[in-house]
Amino acid sequence: MLLNIRIQLLCAALAALCQACLHERHFQASGLAKRQETPLSPLSPEEQILVDSVSNVSISEWSYYYTHGYHVAGKNMSMAEWTADRWRESGWNASVVSYNVYLNYPVNKSLSLTYSNGSTFQPLLEEAVLDADETTSYPNRVPTFHGYSASGSAEAEFVYVGRGQQEDFARLKELGVSIEGKIAISRYGGPFRGLKVKNAQENGMIGAILFTDTADDGNITEANGYAAYPDGPARNPTAVQRGSVQYLSIHPGDPTTPGYPSRKDSPRADTQAVTPRIPSIPISYIDAIPILAALDGYGVDGGTVNRTRWVGALNVSYSTGPAPGTTISMSNLMEDVYTDIWNSIGIINGTNPDETIIIGNHRDAWIVGGAADPNSGTAIIVELSRAFGKLLAQGWRPRRNIVLCSWDAEEYGLVGSTEWVEEYVPWLTDTAVSYLNIDIGAAGAWPYFDATPELHEISTDVMKKVPWMDTNRTMYDAWFEYTGGGIGVLGSGSDYTSFIHNGIGAIDIGAGGGSDDPVYHYHSNYDSYHWMTNFGDPKFLAHKYMAKYLTLLAYNLATAESLPLNVSNWATQMEGYYSDLVDTINSTSDTLDISPLRSALDEFTSRTREIEALEQQAAASKDAALTTLVNHKKRDFQRGFVSQGGLPNREFYKNLIFAPGMDTGYAPTTFPGITESFLAGNISVAAEYVKKTTDAILVAANIIKT
């Protein structure tokens, strides 16, 4: 996963985590009531065959395979073939599809701190090799680096910029801190890392250093008395978060082929629009302490800066600096290449060729391990393929096509999925019903999901069919305890993005830890099989129950005669986005006429009543043609929400109802064309997007009209 999900929740009770998780997910209250204990829903005979097939023993074997070989994007074709082979063994048709894309790989880097008195500090820049964790010592272990980072060097005084959002830079300017020509040191968390580097660059800074702060580790820290990995559940002090510095909120995919699939002979665009020009290097907290400490007493201290999560948990004052005469010298050398990447694609043809359910997970990892990100999800989808194989062996066929995807190069910027969607968008537009994504399938034992509104109901219903972690408690109850019944709006950060922005509904599921669970070493060498079997999911039970869940969800979507998608919930959810927009407008002195949007929502709501009535009529009359008509409306209506031309200055992002925030990259903004233009003071552009969004909702309403 590109994204640092709610891996470490900062609230303990978890019931009210909405604002509290690390990257500030935008939960829309689902309005679901929680009963004391939810009874398990019964299974059909076919569902029983599927869930009985799922075993934590085979999942542990798949996990072992994926976590003991180098599989950075574009480096392991045999792993793609192995994956397709497992699917074929279970009766799926499968092939490996390649694209030729721009990537870059690390060659060399250096970083040193020179105090004004001339003495120096030399950071480690690499993660410690641990005897207990064999893959940390592999000779081909992956160095710490940023994907798509710029080659270059910089030497200058440096400034702490908090989490590196535009507002952090605005605050520094307001305080009179000199930032131009300096190097930025920024904390991870909040916005997507590429946007931190982008903001530094746009503010005239010449290099960026990103560090992990233990304030993001919940209660499980060495300071609270926990031993560090591998001896205990706290963060290993040398752990470094690798990751892409692409400008995710502008567009994902191959930076050189925006809007079209990457072939060897494809025309290539300049990468400047979506990748930085200044070098950046990620470091551990143990390396960050002396660098931050060198700023203590210089510039403005962290408390006075008074910005969200500016002050972390390290023993420093989080002063801005710069410290006169104290400098950093850094260099970063990357090798730029055009290289093949490989998606594995499996298919079970349905009896009805014009409806398709797609299931996807990425396979590439930043490290040899990748036990949670992404290969917990990879092990789960191999197990899912086996479960469907049990039914196929009995001559079973689903009503709808099922397409299973193992993406490459997600980590650099959703590259494998974006290129594939760009290639198959005409067929997807005609037939895709839903896309089901699983990235970090298990980094702990608490399930969560984000989804488009029509999937909320089926997603929670299926959770009531799954017992959780070898107990009689339902997955629904575990999920409810963790999220308070909140279902996130999809922003970006994993492979659902290209689907959403072509008007295809999607869900992103996973399981993670709470603030009192072992710290997940995101994008670090310690996201390994050893960590997983000792801390993350020791018996592969979260893997096992997530596999049962995803299999049942896919089965229900692929086989139900009447598609179990609730269109009315779009009306409900959009009312929430609308009242957020009203609040946004009312919180400023600017005005904006959104009455056309109000009317469009009313129109959409009344059309949802029509389709519900038609659905009941189809069910009562058992009229197959009518059922197909309703199903096709449910399949198609979201295509209306996408607009040619996309959002202002980012044509890729076409969905006018939600998109990743321009300055967040992960977290969503609702009615983004309107909201972001309005907040930026571009009232005429906001008005233009009131019209476009209104039109989009009316197109969707027209599709469900009966």
Ligand SMILES: *[C@@H]1O[C@H](CO)[C@@H](O)[C@H](O)[C@H]1NC(C)=O
């Ligand atoms: C964990 O931290 C939360 C606040 O962050 C606190 O309320 C809770 O008591 C802590 N739990 C433990 C076991 O320390």
Ligand SMILES: *[C@@H]1O[C@H](CO)[C@@H](O)[C@H](O)[C@H]1NC(C)=O
């Ligand atoms: C690809 O991954 C497999 C399985 O982890 C591993 O055995 C193999 O060595 C890797 N290939 C390369 C080229 O590193």
Ligand SMILES: *[C@@H]1O[C@H](CO)[C@@H](O)[C@H](O)[C@H]1NC(C)=O
């Ligand atoms: C890598 O960096 C080291 C130290 O800065 C330098 O001596 C060496 O020449 C560099 N190698 C390459 C290939 O740039």
Ligand SMILES: *[C@@H]1O[C@H](CO)[C@@H](O)[C@H](O)[C@H]1NC(C)=O
């Ligand atoms: C130089 O300054 C640093 C930071 O204040 C200090 O740790 C170090 O001991 C000093 N070195 C000398 C030689 O004075």
Ligand SMILES: *[C@@H]1O[C@H](CO)[C@@H](O)[C@H](O)[C@H]1NC(C)=O
């Ligand atoms: C910090 O900022 C908030 C508003 O963002 C304000 O309410 C608070 O008083 C400020 N605190 C200090 C110490 O300035």
Ligand SMILES: *[C@@H]1O[C@H](CO)[C@@H](O)[C@H](O)[C@H]1NC(C)=O
């Ligand atoms: C924090 O740092 C100061 C010096 O900067 C040192 O005196 C103190 O012992 C440190 N505290 C801890 C808990 O390490």
Ligand SMILES: *[C@@H]1O[C@H](CO)[C@@H](O)[C@H](O)[C@H]1NC(C)=O
């Ligand atoms: C695989 O493809 C073959 C040939 O096109 C077809 O006959 C078969 O039904 C397909 N199998 C599945 C599971 O879709």
Ligand SMILES: *[C@@H]1O[C@H](CO)[C@@H](O)[C@H](O)[C@H]1NC(C)=O
């Ligand atoms: C299976 O579905 C794919 C995609 O619709 C289609 O190209 C292919 O011809 C189908 N195969 C069979 C055997 O129906």
Ligand SMILES: *[C@@H]1O[C@H](CO)[C@@H](O)[C@H](O)[C@H]1NC(C)=O
């Ligand atoms: C689950 O429920 C069944 C039947 O009520 C009971 O026999 C079994 O012991 C329970 N298992 C657990 C783990 O609570």
Ligand SMILES: *[C@@H]1O[C@H](CO)[C@@H](O)[C@H](O)[C@H]1NC(C)=O
């Ligand atoms: C599978 O789960 C069982 C408990 O249901 C556990 O005893 C066993 O150790 C697990 N196997 C693996 C390989 O983790």
Ligand SMILES: *[C@@H]1O[C@H](CO)[C@@H](O)[C@H](O)[C@H]1NC(C)=O
């Ligand atoms: C669809 O969801 C809405 C909540 O948004 C609910 O009121 C309604 O009953 C659901 N429709 C069906 C057919 O389940």
Ligand SMILES: *[C@@H]1O[C@H](CO)[C@@H](O)[C@H](O)[C@H]1NC(C)=O
């Ligand atoms: C927001 O503004 C609208 C019109 O400007 C007004 O009708 C409404 O009462 C305001 N709502 C709130 C919560 O202030």
Ligand SMILES: [Zn+2]
């Ligand atoms: Zn991932």
